[in-house]
Amino acid sequence: MRPTLRTxxxxxxxxxxSPGMQIAKENMQHGSVSVFEHSVCVALVCLWLVHRLxxxxxxxxxxxxxxxxxxxxxxxxxxxxAHRLHGFRHAGTxxxxxxxxxxxxxxxxxxxxxxMFPLNPAPPRFKETAVLCLADKYCALRETVLQRKKENx
Numbered sequence: 001m002r003p004t005l006r007t008x009x010x011x012x013x014x015x016x017x018s019p020g021m022q023i024a025k026e027n028m029q030h031g032s033v034s035v036f037e038h039s040v041c042v043a044l045v046c047l048w049l050v051h052r053l054x055x056x057x058x059x060x061x062x063x064x065x066x067x068x069x070x071x072x073x074x075x076x077x078x079x080x081x082a083h084r085l086h087g088f089r090h091a092g093t094x095x096x097x098x099x100x101x102x103x104x105x106x107x108x109x110x111x112x113x114x115x116m117f118p119l120n121p122a123p124p125r126f127k128e129t130a131v132l133c134l135a136d137k138y139c140a141l142r143e144t145v146l147q148r149k150k151e152n153x
Contacts, residue, residue, distance in 0.1 A: 004047075005044075007047055007059070007063065008040065008043055008044065008047070008063060008067075010063075011059060011060040011062075011063035011064060012043065012063045012064055012067045014102075015064060015067045015068060015102065016040075016067065018101060018102075020071060020097065020101055021036055021039075021067075021071075024036040024039065024070070024071070025037075029070065029140075029143070031143055031146070033143045035070050035072075038070060038139060038140070038143065039066065039067050039068075039069065039070055040067070041139045041143075042066045042067075042069065042135045042136050042139045043062075043063050043066035043067050043135075045135035045138055045139055046062050046063070046066045046128075046131050046132055046135045047059070047062070047063070049131050049134065049135060050062065050131060055127060055131065057128050057131065058107055058128060061105055061107040061108050061111070061126075061128055062111075062128045062131065062132075064102070064104075064108050065107065065108040065110075065112055065128060065129070065132060066111065066135065068094065068098040068102065068104075068108065068111075068112055069091075069094060069111060069112050069115040069132060069136060070090065070094055070115075071094040071097045071098045071101075072090040072093040072094045072097065090116075091112060091113055091114070091116050091120060092113070094112050095109060095112045095113050098112055106126075107126045107128050107129070110124065110125045110126050110128075110129045111124075111126070111128055111129045111132045114129050114133070115129070115132050115133055115136050116133075117129075117133050
């Protein structure tokens with residue numbers, strides 16, 4: 001199946017409409033990109049990667065884990081001692097929040113917990129997690145570079 005917004009809504013519509021994701025719309029991730037926008041981008045890139053590479057994955061888990069990978073529900077740019085070491089800690093916070101708000105399977109938990117590999121040293125246990133790691137880095141780099149290009153104009 002080709003990666004589409006329809007696939008995203010089929011597997012993650014409840015997540016996209018959730019109160020937590022409305023909070024994610026207000027919190028910035030990279031530059032002027034919200035956590036919500038970043039998460040949608042990552043999920044779409046995950047779908048594109050598995051389509052292009054012909055990988056057999058649990059598509060539902062892939063979409064849901066990708067949408068929830070940064071479900072930490074705070075603005076990490078605000079000065080707050082609790083946000084120190086965000087890069088190392090936010091995956092655990094996102095997993096706790098996602099576990100509280102949604103029913104997760106083992107693949108989704110692994111995706112959320114380990115999406116920062118290799119910054120967090122625990123390696124992916126599932127193909128879906130490895131795909132998420134790649135898609136997240138790609139989107140983060142793209143968002144950061146595009147923001148810098150805008151600032152330099």
